[in-house]
Amino acid sequence: GHRYTGLIERYRDRLPVHDDTRIISLGEGNTPLIRLNNVPRHIGRDVELYVKFEGLNPTGSFKDRGMTMAVTKAVEEGSKAIICASTGNTSASAAAYAARAGITAFVVIPDGKIAMGKLAQAMMHGSVVIQIEGNFDDGMRLVKQVAESAPATLVNSVNPFRLQGQKTAAFEIVEELGRAPDYHCLPVGNAGNITAHWIGYCELSASSGEHVTEACTFCKGHCRFAGGGVAGQRPTMVGYQASGSAPFLRGAMVDNPETVATAIRIGHPQSWNVAWKVQQESGGWFDECTDQEILAAQKLLTEKEGVFCEPASAASVAGALRDIRTGRIPEGSSVVCTLTGHGLKDPDTAISQAGSAPLKVAAELDAVTRTILDNMG
Ligand code: F0G
Structure with a gap:
């Protein structure tokens, strides 16, 4: 049938499951890849910019x-x-x-x-x-x-099964775009997700059944290569960390990480070695974003595009926009930013930075009408 029943059923042939495995699913995956129009115009740069909205998974994150x-x-x-x-x-x-x-x-x-x-x-x-x-x-x-x-x-x-599931986001992106994007930007904490995406892209570009990437050895033998992909079609992977929690920038573990983006308040990343391999193999880089830049990007996405992600997720967009502005990501590129979690996850941070409180008015037609006229565009 056409009923979508989650990513394991969807990508069964590329995941380590057996015919009789009982699948525990909530219909995860199949998340929208949203083309941003207003934000590129806002920064005056001609890029093909997408967000993969992972906040729309069943529990609100990737x-x-x-x-x-x-x-x-x-x-x-x-x-x-x-x-x-x-x-x-x-x-x-x-x-x-x-x-x-x-x-x-x-x-x-x-x-x-x-x-x-x-x-x-x-x-x-x-x-x-x-x-x-x-x-x-x-x-x-x-x-x-x-x-x-x-x-x-x-x-x-x-x-290792975690990364096997997470690699499917790369499959969805390539299916939708018909190729890999030029750049894939993600927020980085433990660096598991950036590694999982690289495994996914590498599997697609592999034409044989062997490991094609050092990062892939992280799969501990659980990869099932689909084969038949187009060699070389892999994005440059870019990871952004919050300034107060940026061990990849410092090149060393951070003992007391701090950031408003609590999801990535991590100083000792678990996928340290393998993430450096992802950076090297893909020709990518790590960079940092200040809390202020992260919150500004979160606000920009909500106000200009109608997409509400949590602060950690906005690090991918904050960093990408800076690199697009400076030309490190050149004009004409296709860029996917992963929005890892939904904005509703962290209502306290959202309300405290929203800027405008609800307007309190009497429950009367005149008062409501006047408020509307006073606040038009
Ligand atoms: N974005 C969000 C919203 C997260 O929750 C996390 C990690 C990341 C990005 C970073 O992903 O660790 O694979 O580099 N959250 C973990 C957690 C640590 O416990 O929820 P990563």
Whole structure:
């Protein structure tokens, strides 16, 4: 039939599942690739600019692509529980897919710095929420140790099935554009997602069944190459970090990461080595964005394009717009920016930077009419 039932069914031949594998899905993937018209005009540059709106996945972030695979495999292997550390989105996704599968999710989150929507999701889906007196990197260190002995499968992106699911975003983009974009820009935290995209693009450009990229060795043998792609059709991968949490810029781990973009408040990226390989193989680069630039890009997208992403996601657009302005990304290029999470995830940050409060008026025709006339264009 034509019913869309999630990315595992869609890309079954390129993912590590068997015919009788029970698929745990919420219909993730198949997200819109939105062409931006107003923003390029606004900055006066002629580029073919798209956003891949991953915030429209079932739990509101790209994590669902990885989680459908990780939870499907955990259940297949007989696991009754999953565990992760998270800045919020992974925990929301893990909680939802665990609920769907009928298993338990343990989620370790940092003290305080988690966006309200994400916490609401983890709590509502019935996961066991463990808030530690520490940051994400502390949580990551702990869950890796715990998972060695505890009967719970680790579903952070160090679980290779996560990246297998996430690589499908690259498949969707190439199908839609008919080729890879010239540049693909992403916000970077642990650098799992930028790596997953590179694996996806490399699989498509591979004409044989062998690993074609060093990054691909990260798949630990789980890749299934489709073959038949066009060699060389791979984008330049560009990763943007928040200035206060930018180990790839510093070339060294950051011990006390800070940023308004709490999703990427990460100082010790898990995919450190492999992400450098992605940068080298693709001829790309890492750069940083200030919190101010991130929030300005978030606002620009909401006001000029009607697209509401969370702050971390806006780092991809903030960075891309700067590189387009300076010419590092030349005019005439096709550029895809991944918007990793939905703006509704973090209502507090949105409201505090929105600028305009609701106009309070009497519940009378005159008052409402006058307010409309006063505020036209
Ligand atoms: N954008 C958002 C909205 C995220 O939630 C994350 C990561 C990233 C970007 C960075 O992706 O780590 O693959 O480079 N969030 C993780 C979490 C850490 O726990 O939700 P990455």
